[in-house]
Amino acid sequence: MDNRKTRILVVDDEEIVRESMAGWLEKDGYTVATAPDGPTAVERLRAEPWSILLVDLKMPGMDGLGVLEEARKLRPDAVVVIMTAYATVDTAVTAMKMGAFDYLVKPFDPEELSLLTQKIVAQQALARENILLRKVLKREYRFRDLLSNSPKMHAVFDLARVAARSHSTILVQGESGTGKELLARAIHVESPRSTGPFVAVSCAALTETLLESELFGHEKGAFTGAVSRRKGKFEAAHGGTLFLDEIGDVSPKLQLDLLRVLEERRFSRVGGTESIQVDVRIIAATNRDLKKALEDGRFREDLYYRLNVIPITLPPLRQRREDLPLLVEHFLEHLGVELGRKLEAVSAEGMRLLTAHDWPGNVRELRNVLERAAVVASGPILDVADLGLLEVHTEERQGSEGLASLEEVERRHIAEVLRRTGGNVSHAARILGIDRVTLYSKIKRYELRKEPESGT
Amino acid sequence: MEEVRAQVERVLRYPARVWTSPERPVDTLDPARGQHLSTRILRWLLAARPPEADRVVAVTDVDLFIPVLTFVFGEAQLRGSAAVVSTARLRSNPGAPSADPRVVTARVAKECIHELGHTFGLIHCDDPRCVMARSVSVPQVDAKGGALCRDCRIRLEESRREVGGPHG
Numbered sequence: 001m002d003n004r005k006t007r008i009l010v011v012d013d014e015e016i017v018r019e020s021m022a023g024w025l026e027k028d029g030y031t032v033a034t035a036p037d038g039p040t041a042v043e044r045l046r047a048e049p050w051s052i053l054l055v056d057l058k059m060p061g062m063d064g065l066g067v068l069e070e071a072r073k074l075r076p077d078a079v080v081v082i083m084t085a086y087a088t089v090d091t092a093v094t095a096m097k098m099g100a101f102d103y104l105v106k107p108f109d110p111e112e113l114s115l116l117t118q119k120i121v122a123q124q125a126l127a128r129e130n131i132l133l134r135k136v137l138k139r140e141y142r143f144r145d146l147l148s149n150s151p152k153m154h155a156v157f158d159l160a161r162v163a164a165r166s167h168s169t170i171l172v173q174g175e176s177g178t179g180k181e182l183l184a185r186a187i188h189v190e191s192p193r194s195t196g197p198f199v200a201v202s203c204a205a206l207t208e209t210l211l212e213s214e215l216f217g218h219e220k221g222a223f224t225g226a227v228s229r230r231k232g233k234f235e236a237a238h239g240g241t242l243f244l245d246e247i248g249d250v251s252p253k254l255q256l257d258l259l260r261v262l263e264e265r266r267f268s269r270v271g272g273t274e275s276i277q278v279d280v281r282i283i284a285a286t287n288r289d290l291k292k293a294l295e296d297g298r299f300r301e302d303l304y305y306r307l308n309v310i311p312i313t314l315p316p317l318r319q320r321r322e323d324l325p326l327l328v329e330h331f332l333e334h335l336g337v338e339l340g341r342k343l344e345a346v347s348a349e350g351m352r353l354l355t356a357h358d359w360p361g362n363v364r365e366l367r368n369v370l371e372r373a374a375v376v377a378s379g380p381i382l383d384v385a386d387l388g389l390l391e392v393h394t395e396e397r398q399g400s401e402g403l404a405s406l407e408e409v410e411r412r413h414i415a416e417v418l419r420r421t422g423g424n425v426s427h428a429a430r431i432l433g434i435d436r437v438t439l440y441s442k443i444k445r446y447e448l449r450k451e452p453e454s455g456t
Numbered sequence: 457m458e459e460v461r462a463q464v465e466r467v468l469r470y471p472a473r474v475w476t477s478p479e480r481p482v483d484t485l486d487p488a489r490g491q492h493l494s495t496r497i498l499r500w501l502l503a504a505r506p507p508e509a510d511r512v513v514a515v516t517d518v519d520l521f522i523p524v525l526t527f528v529f530g531e532a533q534l535r536g537s538a539a540v541v542s543t544a545r546l547r548s549n550p551g552a553p554s555a556d557p558r559v560v561t562a563r564v565a566k567e568c569i570h571e572l573g574h575t576f577g578l579i580h581c582d583d584p585r586c587v588m589a590r591s592v593s594v595p596q597v598d599a600k601g602g603a604l605c606r607d608c609r610i611r612l613e614e615s616r617r618e619v620g621g622p623h624g
Contacts, residue, residue, distance in 0.1 A: 014523065016496075020523060021522070027579055107489075108525060109592075111593060
């Protein structure tokens with residue numbers, strides 16, 4: 001038996017207890033160390049990893065519960081067993097509630113100690129195996145930060161892996177929140193340009209003039225406010241990848257400029273004459289139907305074909321509902337770390353609700369719903385009530401009580417549209433029938449922060 | 457005791473002799489428990505043993521304990537030179553008055569070999585027939601054999617080469 005990897009720390013203020021206990025455990029082949037008091041135990045916890053802590057409950061200064069509390073924080077994987085005299089069993093029960101694995105009432109039967117340590121070692125081995133298997137499984141189910149069980153997404157991953165090796169321009173299409181930027185980043189990391197920069201530009205967020213200067217840079221005095229020369233994103237992305245998000249929102253003039261860069265791989269800064277050559281891999285993305293924009297004459301055909309060298313379409317979440325359990329698990333794991341809380345799962349009824357939902361905002365919407373639910377949930381299981389947002393729309397009100405002002409209705413409606421579009425301002429502005437600048441000012445006025453990009 | 461000595465010598469391949477100590481350890485009895493603290497006996501043994509002995513295993517009829525456990529059959533220093541075995545619990549069968557003296561001798565011999573095995577650095581063995589298998593009850597002592605399994609025998613030889621055997 002190879003028990004050497006199991007590291008046991010015996011914490012007791014009595015030397016004879018430490019010595020005899022350590023001697024007993026060493027004969028089972030465990031690696032054993034001892035600590036005479038709480039603070040020394042905490043020091044050892046901080047310095048090295050431990051598998052099992054056998055801690056005496058009653059010690060002067062920091063007692064066993066204090067050590068248990070520190071151990072839960074410093075080494076959450078370590079199993080803590082509290083040793084107690086008969087008179088303090090109540091406290092031992094408290095220790096169990098605080099996260100102790102078990103308690104032993106002194107003096108205990110030799111067989112009891114042997115069985116308990118064997119049980120812990122077996123459980124820890126299983127837990128390790130479980131973690132390992134999950135990792136292996138996830139590697140199969142993922143392409144960098146994108147996670148999926150669905151054959152549609154696996155086809156996307158396969159195509160992306162091949163595309164990553166080439167220098168060709170890639171056009172990523174997909175609804176808001178399907179993970180277009182994550183895919184672009186993953187392709188960059190998998191590509192031979194991974195050591196170069198990855199530069200992302202949202203073409204919808206800026207006015208034509210600003211976007212032009214953002215992309216190509218400008219010379220000093222090129223326009224009012226251009227107080228110094230500035231490099232653009234094309235130059236910043238030299239040797240790497242330039243991600244042009246929401247390419248479908250680019251004005252006709254800029255479409256022409258982009259076409260020239262794609263054709264000649266050179267351009268001039270705004271207000272400049274010097275021709276600058278760059279080595280940049282372009283990944284463009286859009287949530288619009290570019291083919292339709294082409295037919296409507298809103299998008300240049302020649303630019304479309306320049307961009308559409310390798311087209312990759314990310315399916316919406318409603319077409320890969322089988323991914324919900326995997327994504328929920330992934331997000332809960334991350335949110336748990338972010339919020340510093342234990343988040344185990346979404347209840348069965350909650351999962352039913354999530355599966356029934358249409359997810360117009362896709363994976364980003366799912367993440368937002370889970371984040372909100374994690375914040376309001378009181379325990380480690382997220383229930384229907386915590387996900388409540390999904391059922392808000394069926395609410396019907398009676399009488400005049402609770403009726404909102406016009407301003408309040410506007411605020412709520414904008415928030416709802418932004419939520420449903422996954423925070424995509426251009427998309428939301430189109431639905432609301434107002435321009436982006438107006439929408440931005442309303443977002444600011446109503447303090448509706450634009451949700452950050454976080455699809456998976 | 458002669459039978460126990462012969463078994464120890466045969467299994468561990470180490471010359472052994474019986475020595476009767478003229479003294480007895482003091483301060484080992486816990487009056488509240490009516491048992492003797494084996495860890496203290498080991499400490500005494502280290503000082504009281506005959507100087508020519510590489511290893512010493514004490515055999516006593518008093519019941520032994522270590523503070524956290526209800527009892528122990530014996531205790532040894534891992535890779536040390538002292539061990540102690542109690543016959544108190546080995547003399548009786550659970551639920552029966554007293555065992556056949558030959559059975560008791562066999563149990564005492566197994567426990568002496570087991571504890572001395574620890575002084576040679578042997579740890580508990582997964583082979584239930586090996587004398588180094590963990591035994592915390594009389595039936596477990598009876599169930600295991602009196603000899604070392606092949607792996608433990610090899611480990612014992614290695615350990616003796618490292619520390620130097622009786623003739624090396």
